[in-house]
Amino acid sequence: MHEENGPWNQWRFEMEPGGPQHVGGDTPLLSGREWMIIALSGLMILNGWYFLGIITVNILILLILERKGVLDRWNATRVLGFILMIRTSRGQLTLEKISRPRRLWRWFGEFSLWLCAFILLITTTLITLSAITLLNQPTSQSLETSDVLLIPGVSNGIPLMWPLLALMVALVIHEYGHGIQMRAHGMRVRSFGLLIASMIPIGAFAEPEAREITQAPIRERMRTYAAGPAVNLVMAALLTVVLASTMMSIDPYDEGAYSPAIVVEGPSEAAGLLPYDIIIKVENASIGSASDLQNKLSQASAGDIWTMAVLPYDNGSWGNQIELEIILGDKHAHYLAMNVTPEMLEALDIKPGDPFMGVSGDGLGPAIQSTTGGRDRLIGPFAADLSASERILYGVTHPLQLLSIPLTFDGEVMASAEAAMLDVGPIHQEIINGIFWFWWINFLLGFANLIPVVPFDGGHLMRDAIRGSIQAVSNRISILHPQRMEIFATKTANVASLLFVGIFVLPILFRLVV
Structure with a gap:
């Protein structure tokens, strides 16, 4: 919905000015600027700045494709220099068919709003506590840039194949969640799109008619924002049951x-x-x-x-x-x-x-x-021999435990010795890996998008919630003219959003620099 969620699915950044430059046959293979980018990327890689080197290589490739008119043929543009943004009108017919039971999807939008409000409260609390902890204990462990972005095949503990496939599917259902809510509330979807960096999809968007989304009632707009993360979280909940059911059929070679x-x-x-x-x-x-x-x-x-x-x-x-x-x-x-x-x-x-x-x-x-x-460990709260209190406790902690598994076991769903104890064939093991990574990506994508910072969905929800609350109070006590109230509500929401940007970014920047 005119959005991409960062790093995977954030709201769309502004395009760089200027269109593709077509060249004739006498034009040199590479321009002077492109040779400078090659030299710069080489220096970065030689100095061990691999992430920045990859970015400059992406810039070079997209510049060449743009100059040759390839991006025009793909209906694509460059974003921030190194990200490829591809738009398509495909999927509109499927979207229209899926969103036909309007009342059902409006109900789901209301459910999504309450679910995301609860998780937004959790993420806001966690971010605030993280910033307070950083101020009290500034000697935190440093982070690598690739580990912050959680890129399949690049970040530690995240392999390439299953996470990449899961990411593409999760992005599609996330954006369809936004698109379905738009149609359920009478708003049109102009196009869908994908953001790609180094052949890896890092974001997606469903682009609405700008006037319709901005003029929509606040609650309908909030339902639209909440639907994307909610679809991912509901999918993760279903996959939790599927994963547990799959694991229940597996026995160990030796009991002990x-x-x-x-x-x-x-x-x-x-x-x-x-x-x-x-x-x-x-x-x-x-x-x-x-x-x-x-x-x-x-x-x-x-x-x-x-x-x-x-x-x-x-x-x-x-x-x-x-x-x-x-x-x-x-x-x-x-x-x-x-x-x-x-x-x-x-x-x-x-x-x-x-x-x-x-x-x-x-x-x-x-x-x-x-x-x-x-x-x-993968069955979690669905184990047969648990008491009611243990089942509730495991149900609360199970998602966090599943999230930490690949980071603990270097990209695997369990320790190699634990896997060797179980009577499971290679095909069955791949099925388990696939289910796990589809759960992992959907849960993380849904949860991370509820960070209370624009351009995340959580940031837009928080901003509209603040505006709606101020408008409701002002309408009851009539202390401000409607236009002044709108200006005050917008400024207050923007200030709050900037405050949370600082709270969210500060711990990450500190760990990257220290």
Whole structure:
């Protein structure tokens, strides 16, 4: 809707002046300006400024295509010098058919508005807290530019194929969400468009008739803004169920328990236990899951000696069963040695004599996990053995845990050892990867677009919400002339938007520079 959402789908920037310059056969292959851009990009790459080098290469390619009239034939223009913007009128007939049940889509627009208002409150709170934290603790970890933009195949933890495909689909349904709301409220869509940089789609837009969108009632316009992110979030919710259903059909090769990390100089390290070694028996009692081992541990005391049957892990496979002997340590003494206060240990109900194996978690799960750990992490709140309170807790935290998975496991949906524990073929694994990345991109695109900063959808929602609130108050108490009230409301919304731009950009710039 005359928008692209940054970095993937932001409102359209103004085009650079000037059209394509057609050249004759005697024109040199490259102009002087283009040779300068080649030299500049080479210097940037040699100095390790790869991101800026890629931008200058994009500028060069688009300049050549523009000079040769190729962009004209594509109905495309340059945006900010290095981004290709392609417009098309295709999809209008499909849009009209989908948006025919007007009342249904207006209801969805109202639902979208309330959903996005709730998430907008969350993003506003998170951004504000982030800025406050930065002011109080300015020594934050630095960020790479590519990691801020989250580009498939470029940013750490984001591979190319599935995220790129998911991004293209997510952008399409996002813009169709805007377009459907426009048609449901009687507004026309002039064109759809795509923004491309380095062959990667980074944004899209549905362009309305400018006068219709600006003159539309505030609530109808807000529904239109909210529909795009809401479509992505609803799609992510559906994919959460699909992902869980797919994972439920997968079983491990061997039942047992393991730990993804071992405490240095702890009892498990002394016994010879390594990360991802599968414990299948303790004192001749079978261990089929993490709960079995935890129950066994709850009945033990510090100083007890266990004989464990273990399948040793070695570079993606498990060897024949071996026996290890472990002397359980004292958890209370261990934490005291780590400078944990006795008051804290008492609050955690850790007492002298409590057993301690010396194992640790990986940040995404407990210290002791079942061999179905990777599967269970993707199932989340849909696991069969959860209580009602656990299901609610997991439901709240599950999206955040899924978001962090590829960043923790370097672009994979689980650790390689966890995947090797599961009986899943390569085709099935690719299906799981596809579902996961479609969820990941849709959720992130919907959530990120509700940042309260223009050009994001959340910025436009916030600005219209401020204007609408001021207008409603002014109409009730009649303290301002309608024209003055409109000017005051617009200025207040713009000031608030600029304030949130500063709050949002400050932490990012600080981490990029420091």
